[in-house]
Amino acid sequence: MGGYLVASTDLYRGAPTRIYPKLIGQLMDTQIVQMIIHEALHRALPEPMNGFEPVVDRITSILTQ
Secondary structure, three states, rough: OOOOOOOOOOOOOOEEEEEEEHHOOOOOOOHHHHHHHHHHHHHHHHHHHHHHHHHHHHHHHHOOO
């Protein structure tokens, strides 16, 4: 996604995901799906995995192949 911050989620369950619409228009549909899954994993995974970006990235990749 080019290293831009498009969305962010706090690490607690039920935390809202903030999506930054200015950048979302630059993404393809598949990238939007990947972003939503990635942010949901931050909320859903148990601690400390939910804050460990390589784990979240890998699971996102597996789920969206």
